[in-house]
Amino acid sequence: RPLPRGAGPILRRMAQTKDQKMAAAAEAASKRSKGKKPLKDIKKYVVIAVSALVMLGAIYLAATDNAGGKKKSRDTYRSRASAQVNDRYFVGDVTSYAAGNFTAAASPFFNGWSYADVLSSDEVGEGLEGGAVPPNYDLREQKPGCEAGPVYDQGNCSSSYAIAAATALASRFCFSDPESYAKTQLSPQQIVSCDKKSQGCNGGGLDTVWSYIERRGLFPETCVPFAGAKAAACKSDCNPEQKLQALDHCLMGGDKRIKREIYNRGPVVLPVYLKDDFLVYKSGVYTPTDNANQQYGANGEPLVTAVTVMGWGRSEGTPYWLVKNSWGSGWGEDGYARIAINSGAAREESAVVGYAATKEALEEAAKKKEVWKQQLRHVSTTDGEP
Template sequence: MATSIANLALFLLCIVNLIMISSALPADFSILGYAEEDLTSPDRLIDLFELWMSKHGKSYSSLEEKLRRLEVFEDNLKHIDEANRKQTSYWLGLNEFADMSHDEFKARYLGLDRIDVPRRRSSAGSIFRYVNAGDLPKSMDWRKKGAVTHVKDQGQCGSCWAFSTVAAVEGINQIVTGNLTSLSEQELIDCSSENNGCNGGLMDYAFSYIASTKGLHAEEDYPYLMEEGTCEQKKADLELVTISGYEDVPENSEESLLKALAHQPVSVAIEASGRDFQFYSGGVYDGHCGSELDHGVAAVGYGSSKGQDYIIVKNSWGSRWGERGYIRMKRNTGRPQGMCGINRMASYPTKDQ
């Protein structure tokens, strides 16, 4: 009898401890990737680092490099934990970027040419075909409508602009033809001469390239290399996906962005250089960021959850980042440029029937 009471007491104590830990964090261990004790115990920190290395297939060239990465890992873990304790609407976690300093991360994964928005060149002047669109659905998710391909990974190449462009073209092609075809970012990197390959680019210039040529090859016919290659635009006897042009969404107008997004996926640019972006794991993002655009992504829907309105954004940092490769960014912020400048430089491809 005494043993049973003792076991029950121990069980209840474990439950209390679990509740205390959970109340201090916005999600459980499996989501965040760490526990509270990992920040206070050197041994647990090392064990966590080793576990993280194994999970993400990490290895280092020397013991010195491994120790340096452990220091970066610890600093990132402290930032993640501090951010999570602010009780915000989103949370951070240990992902594959946890051994990279923020400066390293920005240099490798952001790749939008920083130019003034008015310098964008529209293929159709000031035309915005959705200007009079009304009765928009309360929510839209092009993933559920079969117009979005799998989440891709740009790797250590500043080609986000190409992935943003391709996602929008894949979307309109499926909407018009009924066929969802994964298209080639590598062709844009190699052949879109107005852009700078792995050193950055702009989605409008990429749309212009596709519209002025015979189209874009499928990903399987022109696979991604994660580096700049030789243009092989004229591959014989291979099917191409075409667009007729592109149009720009009026700048700093969330209403216009939603009108476009209700009809098709849209290429957008954001400022993703905030440290929280590196470790975003879930929730509606409303963290600190400006509107100095440095990253191209694709808006693929919008909706609301628990009183918070958001835009669904497809990223190109692999499916282990964020919500399986996506981020929900807060809308209705009261700022014309939107969260992280998402309303500043949106555009979409057009395709004839």
């Protein structure tokens, strides 16, 4: 049957419109298909999410578990300034965390001390011969009588900077001439009472204190005995001929250089970080535990305490420094400690070396000064010549 006039174009437009609608529907279906995740991908994401929740739950339980209330959280007793250093839960935790490397025990030195006391207890600031050194060295055995007296108990006077310096200098004089200087003990109290650039019982600089010793020298302990926080006056009636001085001082880093310096000339002073587990150290080789809490000063700087390095050794494969502390003989190993080398316990890059003004050292310094003067005169007379 023939189509009416004009029907052809209308039918063609209808066919085109139908084709366009079908194409649009196909494109929309394709987009919806692409937007859907395969079922196996959805299952994978669900498994990952569930695993993450389980892990977070385990971490939370581990962090908050207190063994049915029988064990006090470590954060609890050290979050308060009034918490006691010798807290039995804390001491037990340190021994556990140390995993056999060292043991902890309540120290008589810190009886009654809170962490608020610790925060203000120890604020201290900051030409080698060759040859091999022995694997173990203890100055007490190699140079008897040169340990510069018994271990000090600084009490609540932050004077480790003065005690360590006086101990190192006295020991170095004895090291150079054991017959003349055996059992020499110099006065840290003189530094505490007389050095105006230090802060007395409120701490001082490990480095800057040597400038005072070079200028003024130190009297024997017998003339200016240690008084600690009793605020002893600066004495001036001691015999000047009894003074011993430092010729110079420097900062030294590197365990090999420090060992060689001690082996050739005597002890050095080393800053040790004031961490809570070090306060209750009793025996063994001390390495800061993963849970150790660094003590900080009022300005946010990490606190350190000064010790005198008397030797070194190795225990069960762990190298250590043998140090003399000033917290009394009841702390540590009769007042001494073995500190793991390069363990983060001490600042090995900032050891302080004080050179004793012995007769030989003064003569050598005079010779070097004369050579320097001659060289200076030679430069002056030849200045301007080709």
